[in-house]
Amino acid sequence: MSNTLGAEPADGHQSQGTPGAGNAAAAARPAPPPAATRRRRGRAKLRFEIAVLSGPAILVFLAFVIFPVALAAFYGFYRWHGYGPPTDWVGLNNYKLILTDPAFQQVLWHTGVILVLSLAVQGPLAIGLALLLNQRIRGRSAIRVLIFVPYVVSEVIVGTGWSLMLQSSGALNDLLRHLGLGFLQADWLSDPKLAIWTLLGIISWKYIGFAVILMLAGLQSIPEELSEAAQIDGASYWQIQRRITLPLLGPTIRIWAFLSIIGSLQLFDLVYIIWGPYVAGTAGTSTMAIYMVGQGRNAGNYGYGSAIAVVMFLISLVVALLYQRFLLRRDLQGAITEGAS
């Protein structure tokens, strides 16, 4: 596989150069002896190098990422319960079923709510906090480490900890009672009206540190002279933030939003650990990925589960392509559609 992918060199005179190399750079090399033989030998050597360097990664990637995903697409055409090879071909039936499955519509809705509200809550909050923390204050590096803590703690631990705190006899309700806010006590995890908000709270808590750190890094790459010049021209603090800082922070914000969208579409671990696939269904926190695993591994409808996986992938891909087409073009130089150039 690596050979077919890695071995095709570009046309003759380009095969020597690296990306972006102009002719001037090529001419600066020591004068080649007989050009034709050198070029041919160079090309073979180049092929060999490309194959050796990229072969292992491509092989592992194809075998453990691409092939399983293709296999999921294949199983999606069968009614299959996971034993023996799939034989019961049902064509697009699984997909028709998805379109009319009320449970799927529900998880799609949950996923959408999580996606939109994650952006709406974490984005402005993270930008505000980053602007605030970007000032010269003491202990900045300690602050940066501490706000990253939730992001580093694993989903299992976050899930275990939060479910202990939020259960009806847990720490949060106890704290509310002690503070005289007893009327706010609630069944945070199992009340279907509340659970999705609880989930959103936990998600925001876990991932906002990452957003803040990313925004801080973006802010630090904005040259200070710009806001100093604006200050001399008499611009106010807010004018500077709105007209200079935020537009220059644009690429960082767009990349963060992209990562956040993909993460929301694929949310699994937290919900699985706190609610489990069955409770999540009744508590109203089930996501596409939870439903997929619930149908596949837990209910034994591997064909249907695989079809859901394919739909999830298609949704992610379409969202990513649209996002990149309209928003990300300048920032990532077409990472997904246009290749490394």
Added chain:
Amino acid sequence: MRARTADRPQKWGNPFTYFVALLFIGICVAPVLYIVLGGFRTNAQISTSPAGLPGPWVVSNYLNVLKSVTFWGEFANSLVVALASTVGTVLLGLMVSFVLARYDFRLKGAMYSLFAAGLMFPLVIAITPLYIVVKDLGLVDNLLGVIVPQIAFGLPMTVIILVPFLRAIPREIEEAAAIDGTGRLGFFFRMVVPLSRPGVVTVGILAFINSWNNYVLPLYVLNSQANFTLPLGVQAFSSQYSVDTAKVLAFTSLAMLPAMAFFAAFERKIVGGLTGAVKG
């Protein structure tokens, strides 16, 4: 200039800044602190006053976990899996990123797109067929069955972060190496690997933390407790001792310590690497 800077709302903003920063840190850290402190309490304390401080402090929960063979076995499994995944991801990722950054060939764009599209394939989408692949290779309940897929799924992020780093290495260095008679591969090992160290460190830390925290893949692949990694261990422990909350909290605290220590040590590098990727 200086006077103007002082004119900014920063003057009154300073105490406010500290207040917000402390509040934010409090919100970030409190739940983690709850887990750690909970391990120092007894179950009686936890059930009578779930939100209180330990009083008296009890260390037996922590000592019991530290003396347990299960914990250390799972710790060792996590360490082996994380180290092997990190080395594999970094090595394979660096090699293929080098090709993508500095060679020209017809399928380069397709190759890059393939890896970039990998960001759309989270492990969870492919988990069922992935399990079948792992099973067919005879790697079920084997740490290798976790390590190799983790390397594969770590490659997209690695490639996206490393390619800009590798492309930024000045051509002059490569030409100088060529004049000195160093081949491309020699150039790779002698110049590229050391020069791309910031990117490599970032990618390595991300791979390590991802592996340390990975839950879905071990959940599917590992089924005997002797092979469990810590996330599975935490879950098994918390369902086994569901009544013994204090013990669960102690176990959970100790399970999160290594990743946090590792992260605290390398925090600066992670941030640096992320900025590089964003600007690239």
